[in-house]
Amino acid sequence: MKFWQDFKDLYRYREVVVNLASADLKLRYRRSVLGYAWSLLYPLLNLAILALVFTKVMGLRDTGKVGAMRNYALYVFAGFLPWNFLVNGFWGAGASLVNNESILRKIYLPKLIFPVSVTLARFLDFLFNLVALFAVISFVSYSPSWAILALPAAVLLLLLFTTGVTIALSAINVYIRDTSHLVTVLMQLGFYLTPIIYPLKIVENYQDYFLLNPFTHIIRLFQDIIWQGAFPSADEWQIAAALSFGALVIGYWIFARLERKLIFRL
Amino acid sequence: MANSQSHINLRGVNLQFTVYASKQFSVRERILNPFMFRGTEKRSFFAVNDVSLRIEHGERVALVGPNGAGKSSLLKIIAGVYPASSGEVEIQGKITPLIEMGAGFHPELTGRENLFLNGAILGFSRAEMRRRLPKILDFSEIPADFLDTSIKYYSSGMQTRLAFSLAMELEPQIVIFDEIFSAGDAHFVEKAGARMEKLISGAHIMILVTHDLGLARRFATRGIWLDRGRVVRDGPAEEVLQAYAAAMHAREKS
Numbered sequence: 001m002k003f004w005q006d007f008k009d010l011y012r013y014r015e016v017v018v019n020l021a022s023a024d025l026k027l028r029y030r031r032s033v034l035g036y037a038w039s040l041l042y043p044l045l046n047l048a049i050l051a052l053v054f055t056k057v058m059g060l061r062d063t064g065k066v067g068a069m070r071n072y073a074l075y076v077f078a079g080f081l082p083w084n085f086l087v088n089g090f091w092g093a094g095a096s097l098v099n100n101e102s103i104l105r106k107i108y109l110p111k112l113i114f115p116v117s118v119t120l121a122r123f124l125d126f127l128f129n130l131v132a133l134f135a136v137i138s139f140v141s142y143s144p145s146w147a148i149l150a151l152p153a154a155v156l157l158l159l160l161f162t163t164g165v166t167i168a169l170s171a172i173n174v175y176i177r178d179t180s181h182l183v184t185v186l187m188q189l190g191f192y193l194t195p196i197i198y199p200l201k202i203v204e205n206y207q208d209y210f211l212l213n214p215f216t217h218i219i220r221l222f223q224d225i226i227w228q229g230a231f232p233s234a235d236e237w238q239i240a241a242a243l244s245f246g247a248l249v250i251g252y253w254i255f256a257r258l259e260r261k262l263i264f265r266l
Numbered sequence: 267m268a269n270s271q272s273h274i275n276l277r278g279v280n281l282q283f284t285v286y287a288s289k290q291f292s293v294r295e296r297i298l299n300p301f302m303f304r305g306t307e308k309r310s311f312f313a314v315n316d317v318s319l320r321i322e323h324g325e326r327v328a329l330v331g332p333n334g335a336g337k338s339s340l341l342k343i344i345a346g347v348y349p350a351s352s353g354e355v356e357i358q359g360k361i362t363p364l365i366e367m368g369a370g371f372h373p374e375l376t377g378r379e380n381l382f383l384n385g386a387i388l389g390f391s392r393a394e395m396r397r398r399l400p401k402i403l404d405f406s407e408i409p410a411d412f413l414d415t416s417i418k419y420y421s422s423g424m425q426t427r428l429a430f431s432l433a434m435e436l437e438p439q440i441v442i443f444d445e446i447f448s449a450g451d452a453h454f455v456e457k458a459g460a461r462m463e464k465l466i467s468g469a470h471i472m473i474l475v476t477h478d479l480g481l482a483r484r485f486a487t488r489g490i491w492l493d494r495g496r497v498v499r500d501g502p503a504e505e506v507l508q509a510y511a512a513a514m515h516a517r518e519k520s
Contacts, residue, residue, distance in 0.1 A: 108346035
């Protein structure tokens, strides 16, 4: 079966995947002064700005709906980190086949390598940020609850979901080059349509619409575990798992269908 | 790795290219030109036209032909880069295409990083690359302190030598060369030629695409002349190359 063959190929070329991912990571910050620290600074600075804007400027702090500023910052961070991974993954991996057209036209390489390696690089960024986040918040008297044990599962679902989407995007983007740009804009919209900087409760009457947003369910796992310190409910796990595996399966299917004639459009 | 027999078998292989007005569907173009009749702007042609070939273990083939004859396209079908539009492609043996060496070289990465990356693409693990690194460095005559500099700072000669030295580490079963010898001083070209001979003699099958007939004569036992996607002549190297040279000479005169 093709899927199995593709998976074996990916394993056979694993060194290339790793090399490409590490090249990606190295190149991102190679000539900048702060270097890799930017990977962490970016979400931290964003968080600082958001926290400042929404608490001081909008006075959310006193509304009681969000609670103390520190609390809010934690909430935003719990949602922002996985979101950041999603966006970076979609953008980078989405363009990966197009960016590597010159090598694809010279030597046979399993095309999956490219979106997978970029997603892997972004995933490592995400893990690094996650560790850094915990380091930072442990300084502000955050004590993780047992729910933290559920974190690896949430991370895995996030990875599966993102991989599925990026694989499909990378192939679609070869045929319709606008896709990358379209996705960027949609994700900007998505950021506001997903309860990251506000809690789901705020949109009480429209909650159902927000629950239609697949990102909500993935992000929610992280918010539950990190901010609430609670295990996500069985329902939440089920929906997130269905979305993740669904994205992987559908994403791969789209990719497989588009793969064969891809080369002629590069 | 079992030292089994390699062979290449092509039966009625076609490669059809459809030339679009522009390769991708663009939303912008659709909006600006709603009445653009894209359908009529397609042209298709056969880069490879009904080619049937058998290349057996031990053969050294020179593929010659004028520009646009379909030589590179045929090689790319064999290498698995292009899928044939129709026909059967049967390949036994691992293929190592050396189509534009340094294809995977990334200008921002260092020499060392590029070697590991391209080594992986060509099938070498990190451990193997570490083992081979000194030999590669030695053969390429690149000073050790350059190894950790971005290759964009290398001269084109250095880049070629680096790529070539890596390629020479391979022990390919089916090796495909496509127009590789360009930059390099006389000394290196001489050294490289000898190294190439060693690589080729160790390979099961070699296919060389070149316009340099001297090079073809040196390495090939069999010649295949391709023109406009079809096989014009296929036989012993000396015979085919001579016929081809004569035809090209005649064409120039007319």
